[in-house]
Amino acid sequence: MTDSPVRLLICDDHAVVRAGLLALLSSTPGIEVIGEAGSGAQAVTLADRLRPDVVLMDLQLGADMDGAEATRRITELPAPTPRVLVLTTYDTDADITRAIAAGATGYLLKAESPEELFTAIQAAAQGRTTLSPPVAHRVMAHLRNPRPTLTARELDILAQLARGLGNRDIARALHISEATVKTHLGRIYDKLAVDTRAAAVAVAKEQRLLP
Structure with missing residues (x-):
């Protein structure tokens, strides 16, 4: 020191x-x-x-x-x-x-x-x-028990999903395009092994991935 x-x-x-x-x-x-x-x-x-x-x-x-x-x-x-x-x-x-x-x-x-x-x-x-x-x-x-690794941007989008926002509003909130939101959503679904927005939010809450 x-x-x-x-x-x-x-x-x-x-x-x-x-x-x-x-x-x-x-x-x-x-x-x-x-x-x-x-x-x-x-x-x-x-x-x-x-x-x-x-x-x-x-x-x-x-x-x-x-x-x-x-x-x-x-x-x-x-x-x-x-x-x-x-x-x-x-x-x-x-x-x-x-x-x-x-x-x-x-x-x-x-x-x-x-x-x-x-x-x-x-x-x-x-x-x-x-x-x-x-x-x-x-x-x-x-x-010891690795969970799905989401990027910072994917966590941001997941947080917006939890607020109930649609793709357009998420895009506006994060200053990205709707196409980018859809791409990230696809990756989130794959990583969490879900196929709906509600399921993604439920798994995220269960695994404490949301702030």
Whole structure:
């Protein structure tokens, strides 16, 4: 571990949560909070401009851009590329899969202690992975009993299916064509071994693939 503090950017869409994290982390030795963002888009912009060592990222960030997409964009920035440590209340398979696929270095639940958060931030700055025990358990369970592997886009479409949207509305929501939606639906059906939208949603809920 270097002598210089870990430069940290906080991203959470709840102002009260950001204020609490700022108060907690600003007084922590070895950590320097250099910015805070209230949306995914703002986090990407600040990460590009400030180049923190670590971005502390919530997953549910409102309508503009969720935490997984913001993570993907941040981890695709040119060097020096910030590490992303997810800090969330959500531990579904879909959330974990999307965050890890997007490039998150670690995945921590907000129920963890401040000391565990401090340790995870330091670990993320060094490129080491930290997972909350429930998350690690899910990852290990998935490795022992692999479930259908859906891409991030397929999970997005599955989530829209669960909301009851038709192909046209899904296309509009995800800014893709209806033809692309149909192609993804075909792949989803194949992977889940179903042939209807209702069955796909039922299997996804049973296997906790939905956020």
